Amino acid sequence: MKLILMGTNEFVVPVFDDLANKHDIIAVFTRAPKPMGRKHILTPSPVHSWAQSRGLTVYTSIKEFDSVAQKPDMIVVISYGVILRDNVLNAAPCINIHPSSLPKYRGPSPIRTAILNGDKNMDVCLMKVTEEMDAGDIYMRENIDIDENDTNEMVEKKVSVVAIKMLDEYLKNPSAFSPVAQNGEPSFTRKFNGEDEIIDWKKSAQQIHNQIRALGCGRTKINGIDVKILETKTDNGELRIIKIQPSGKNPMDWKSFINGLHGADIKYGE
Numbered sequence: 001m002k003l004i005l006m007g008t009n010e011f012v013v014p015v016f017d018d019l020a021n022k023h024d025i026i027a028v029f030t031r032a033p034k035p036m037g038r039k040h041i042l043t044p045s046p047v048h049s050w051a052q053s054r055g056l057t058v059y060t061s062i063k064e065f066d067s068v069a070q071k072p073d074m075i076v077v078i079s080y081g082v083i084l085r086d087n088v089l090n091a092a093p094c095i096n097i098h099p100s101s102l103p104k105y106r107g108p109s110p111i112r113t114a115i116l117n118g119d120k121n122m123d124v125c126l127m128k129v130t131e132e133m134d135a136g137d138i139y140m141r142e143n144i145d146i147d148e149n150d151t152n153e154m155v156e157k158k159v160s161v162v163a164i165k166m167l168d169e170y171l172k173n174p175s176a177f178s179p180v181a182q183n184g185e186p187s188f189t190r191k192f193n194g195e196d197e198i199i200d201w202k203k204s205a206q207q208i209h210n211q212i213r214a215l216g217c218g219r220t221k222i223n224g225i226d227v228k229i230l231e232t233k234t235d236n237g238e239l240r241i242i243k244i245q246p247s248g249k250n251p252m253d254w255k256s257f258i259n260g261l262h263g264a265d266i267k268y269g270e
Contacts, residue, residue, distance in 0.1 A: 001023045001024065001073045001074060001171055002023070002024045002026050002070060002071075002072050002073045002074075003019060003023045003024065003025055003026065003072055003073065003074050003075070003076055004025075004026060004027045004028075004029065004068065004072040004074075004075045004076070004092070005019065005020075005025055005027075005028045005029070005047075005051075005075075005076050006028075006029040006030070006075065006076070006077040006078075006080040006082070006084075007028075007030060007047045007077065007078040007079050007080050008030050008031045008045045008046070008047050008079055008080055008081055009045070009046060009047070009079045009156075010046040010156070011079070011153075011156035011157060011159060011160050012046070012047055012078045012079050012160075013046050013047060013050045014160045014164065015078060015097070015160050015163045015164050015167065016028070016047065016050065016051075016076075016078075017050065017054075018164045018167075018168070019076065019167060019171075020054055020056070022168070022171075023171070025054075025056050026057070026068065026070045026072055027056070027057045027058075027059060027068045027070075027072075028047065028048075028051040028056050028057065028058050028059070029058075029059045029060075029062060029064075029065070029080070029082075030044075030045045030047040030048045030051070030058065030059075030060060030080070031045050031048075031060065031080075031081060031082070032060040032061065033045070033048070033060070048060065062082050062084070062085075062088065065087060065088050065091070066087055071091065071092065072091065072092045073092060073093075074092055074093050074094075074095065074171065074174070075088065075091065075092050075093070075094040075095070075129075076095055076096075076097075076167065077094065077095070077096040077097075077129055078096065078097045078163065079097075081108060083131070083133070084129060084131070085131065086131070089129060089130070089131065093128075093174065094128070094129040095126060095127065095128060095129060095139070095170070096126075096127050096128075096129045096134075096136070097124065097125070097126055097127075097159070097163045097166065097167070098110065098124075098125045098127055098134055099111050099122060099123075099124050099125075099155075099156075099159045100113075100114065100122055100123065100125070100134075100189075101122055101123040101125075101141075101143075102123065102125050102127065102134060102138060102141075102182050102186075103134075103135075103182040103183070103184050103185065103186035103187070104184075104186070104187050105122075105187060105188075105189050106133055106134035106135070106186050106187070106188050106189065107133060107134065107188045107189035107190065108189060108190065108191050109189045109190065109191060109192060110122070110189055111152055111155050111156060111159070112152050112189075112192060112214045112215065113189040113214075114146060114155075115146060115150065115151070115152060115155065115210055115213055115214035116210050116211060116214040116215075117210070118206065118207075118210050119146055120145065120146055121143055121144060121145050121146055122143070122144060122146060122155075123141045123142065123143050123144075124141065124142050124143075124144060124159050124162045124163060124166065125138050125140070125141045126138070126139045126140040126141070126163075126166045126167070126170055127139060128179055134186075135182065135186070136179075136182075137179030137180055137181050137182070138179065138180045138181075138182060139170060139177040139178075139179055139180075140166050140169070140170060140177065142162050142165075142166065144158050144159070144162060145158075148234075149213065149233060150213065151213040151214075151216070152213070152214055152215070152216065153216075192215055194219070196211075196215060197211075197215050197216075197217055197218055197219045197228075198218070198219050198220065199211065199218040199219065199220040199229070199269070201220070201268050201269045204237075205234050205237055205238055205239035206234055206237075208232065208239055209232045209233065209234050209239060212229055212230070212231070212232050213232070216230075217229060217230050217245075218232075220268065220269055221268075221269055221270055222244075222257075222266060222267065222268055222269075222270075223261055223264060223266065223267050223270070224267075224270065225246050225247065226246070226247040227244050227245060227246050227247065227257075228244070228245040229241055229243075229244050230242075230243040230244060230245055230251055231243035240254075241254045242254060244257050246260075
């Protein structure tokens with residue numbers, strides 16, 4: 001089958017790689033390179049780097065869609081982050097992998113939102129793409145567990161495994177799957193930013209743990225030192241810090257950080 005692939009993030013790469021091993025990929029669309037790090041070096045997306053490594057044609061603007069010479073049999077979209085218009089949706093059947101129990105958690109950050117809210121499981125949906133965001137009919141859905149200490153990255157890997165299986169099954173015979181309309185009141189996610197990483201120590205241990213594993217870190221002060229808390233666990237309702245990174249230093253374990261305080265009382269958020 002001739003496919004156009006659209007995606008951006010790291011967890012999409014193994015899914016697209018599996019598709020490239022089984023189908024003819026005529027083009028890959030991804031987000032434009034972004035400035036990264038302190039030096040703001042323009043860095044291509046993980047999907048962009050993968051596509052180049054496989055010698056595939058890469059486009060970094062959806063405005064270039066009409067310039068693709070070949071007509072695809074199918075367009076596969078995963079974590080692309082761009083609204084698709086009629087010129088794309090009418091070019092070929094367009095399907096999407098969305099990691100949430102739709103219509104719950106439509107939008108850009110369903111996995112992070114599920115972890116932040118303490119959800120114990122979620123669906124992975126294979127759905128039809130429509131102009132309305134994440135509102136299309138569902139062809140397949142499969143439930144996955146979110147374990148107590150799963151991070152966003154860990155759940156993304158689970159989604160990749162399920163997505164590979166779903167797409168392989170669906171693309172073998174798309175006509176065998178009947179679309180089912182979404183049922184229920186939708187809820188929506190948003191993009192998170194640095195402000196969301198700031199820890200409010202009035203929240204429960206579980207809420208802070210969920211925040212750190214969803215967003216990748218929590219930012220705060222400990223004894224006047226700016227730190228990022230990178231890994232935590234909960235133990236009998238108490239928060240245990242596993243890994244921490246003081247400003248300007250490399251990540252370290254909690255014991256090493258405490259040793260550096262030379263016996264001073266620990267003051268969180270100060």
